[in-house]
């Protein structure tokens with residue numbers, strides 16, 4: 001009851017704040033500032049077509065409104081009885097066709113440019129995963145770097161228990177970093193359902209389709225941070241998997257690559273290490289917060305029936321093997337993804353241990369070696 | 377064909393609407409369940425449509441309520457997706473399509489001088505399938521996992537993750553498809569075989585023409601949708617992998633099949649609306665429809681072209697460049713016949729003798745706003761621009777201009793236009809005009825600003841959004857509640873007309889000239905034409 005009341009009051013309050021909010025954030029109503037030639041071409045094409053449309057629209061409806069005004073019955077206008085005119089009818093079939101051809105030329109040019117993904121400087125594979133993006137630098141400087149990128153906006157902000165930050169819903173833990181003025185080719189694919197990767201400022205959008213690889217390219221011309229979101233409905237958290245691209249100078253990029261490679265080397269876990277319960281559980285909590293909490297919830301109660309509880313569940317309290325397999329391979333035909341490829345043995349052992357020893361569960365520790373053994 | 381006309385005596389003279397002696401002896405609910413009369417069935421279609429419009433409208437309001445402010449306030453993302461899906465399905469298949477079948481049932485026999493539809497029992501069955509389908513759709517909310525949260529396009533492979541609600545939705549789509557196909561066969565047969573002597577095809581009112589073509593589109597397109605959802609069903613339960621790459625299938629195949637149905641579907645919704653407008657504008661211009669023949673050709677051209685443009689909904693799936701160019705050129709081509717229609721309507725008004733009763737106001741609202749929606753369609757047909765705008769709120773704005781300001785406005789125009797003929801009474805003209813103006817203003821408040829949202833980068837189907845989109849979303853949500861309330865006024869106007877409207881003359885609209893106005897009393901008799909009129 002109180003919660004509902006709180007919502008209603010906040011609704012009324014926001015209603016009052018409409019005008020204020022208009023001032024707080026600059027009102028966006030047009031394409032974002034182009035950050036690449038492609039985006040600029042799209043913008044130009046759009047404006048060109050819009051002007052044509054506005055002219056035609058005004059022209060046609062000038063006739064309509066003139067008729068509404070001058071040919072009213074109330075001013076005594078008598079109806080003429082003509083009902084065809086071959087010349088006029090031919091004209092208004094042919095002229096629009098010609099206008100379309102005029103539009104087709106510039107449009108075709110941009111289509112062809114947009115499709116030309118040849119000879120890139122850097123190629124990055126992007127994998128859409130419910131509900132985050134994985135980036136793998138597959139070619140060019142930085143080859144071998146890979147990381148997962150996901151929303152960092154805290155739940156409290158989303159649920160209205162904390163003020164919303166400037167980049168609400170548009171902030172991630174690991175941004176895609178690319179150098180300025182280099183041709184970047186993005187390969188898209190997905191692990192589960194169709195997602196769509198989009199950076200408006202570069203005019204770059206491509207669906208990420210499970211089992212297939214598609215590509216797009218862009219050449220950023222300015223440094224800075226470019227933010228966007230997944231644009232294909234991909235399930236429950238579709239609104240919460242942003243895309244953030246950080247464009248840096250060549251120097252900074254090289255530094256970032258060196259840094260990242262060092263980090264990755266340091267992060268290599270030794271899967272034969274034997275862990276203690278507390279340290280493994282602590283690590284598991286982080287993995288859980290990053291990968292599992294959206295569906296299974298922080299209290300382990302899930303949101304049944306689509307997203308089952310783990311607290312007291314058969315899998316999380318039964319034999320270890322079943323639990324490890326579920327996390328490694330997912331459950332077919334449900335939103336439960338296979339984490340085998342995204343997480344290493346230590347992470348999986350950690351999260352399984354966490355789930356088996358949290359809430360009311362007490363089902364013992366799982367070591368990385370045991371996870372390794374169950375990988376096929 | 378007259379075998380379907382039952383054998384009751386009909387007394388033309390009393391002209392009232394003493395229906396009791398006309399419907400096979402049943403009364404109460406049984407009358408409606410057993411009726412084979414095109415007017416009864418038309419009435420049921422229209423009321424069903426209105427109920428679904430309310431249900432779908434409530435879901436739209438739920439969506440707009442959640443989107444009033446950034447943050448999750450009222451629903452969780454899962455419920456939000458369910459509302460999105462069911463709003464779309466219910467509005468398209470439950471509200472708009474049945475509304476125009478309702479018009480077809482009422483009007484086609486009267487306009488071509490026939491006593492009833494060709495297959496009267498089939499007609500009853502095509503209607504009575506609908507409530508089952510509607511119930512299944514609504515029931516899906518109460519299954520474990522709820523209604524599917526996949527969008528009305530039901531894209532694979534997300535559909536495979538859904539609960540049993542998805543299966544109910546699939547069956548509902550099957551039933552809706554059956555209903556549409558049966559209805560279409562009936563309409564085609566009626567128009568081709570039951571015209572009055574002298575009523576050649578090229579003398580038919582344009583409404584009949586647009587429905588004839590629509591019916592063919594339905595017969596061609598609905599089985600394709602049925603195929604797509606059946607493949608989804610077998611992928612879900614029987615181990616097939618039509619849409620699963622791991623088994624040699626392709627998720628994009630689903631999209632191709634869906635849109636091969638989906639684009640003609642757009643015209644299945646639009647063409648009957650064009651038909652209504654082509655009756656209303658000449659009537660209130662007191663001038664014959666300009667370019668009748670070119671209207672027929674344009675309608676046919678649109679119908680044929682509608683089968684070769686489907687992939688314009690899929691520019692971002694990654695087609696080869698030749699594919700993108702083909703679908704871009706084919707799509708822009710549709711602008712030509714659509715333009716012809718708009719020009720013809722304006723030319724019909726030109727040098728007419730215009731009055732602006734409610735039906736005409738809605739027709740003009742249609743003309744202006746549908747054209748706007750058509751122009752944003754042209755913008756979206758250009759591959760590079762669409763790649764920027766696809767799956768954003770710009771698209772939501774575009775298709776609501778076509779479906780609400782297009783189809784729904786035209787349905788309102790039709791209801792106000794024919795209500796006197798159907799009920800024998802006049803609606804309240806003042807209130808009708810208030811309904812129009814409020815609908816017009818709130819409609820634009822909801823949807824015009826969504827163009828801005830889309831261009832600025834707001835994806836569609838998201839339950840929460842970044843702060844920069846707040847202002848337009850607030851305006852849009854306020855508009856939505858205004859729009860919703862305004863439609864209660866419409867309900868009131870119709871009920872008031874039925875209960876206590878002034879008696880209407882045979883031909884309340886000076887410029888109306890089709891058979892239902894010129895040859896039938898008001899209200900129209902139960903069996904429209906017992907002896908067919910001769911058309912010269």
Ligand code: HEM
Nearest residue numbers: 436439464467468472527528529772779836837838856859
């Ligand atoms: C009060 C009037 C209406 C309002 C406020 C409204 C609002 C909305 C909203 C907010 C969405 C979600 C957009 C998104 O996030 O993708 C939507 C989607 C949709 N609406 Fe409406 N709508 C209205 C009337 C209609 C009508 C009359 C139709 C009839 C044809 C219709 C057809 C659709 C369709 C097909 C979708 C797409 C659903 C999907 O994304 O799967 N709407 N509408």
Ligand SMILES: [Cu+2]
Nearest residue numbers: 230232234238
């Ligand atoms: Cu998504």
Ligand SMILES: [Cu+2]
Nearest residue numbers: 639642686689
């Ligand atoms: Cu289309």
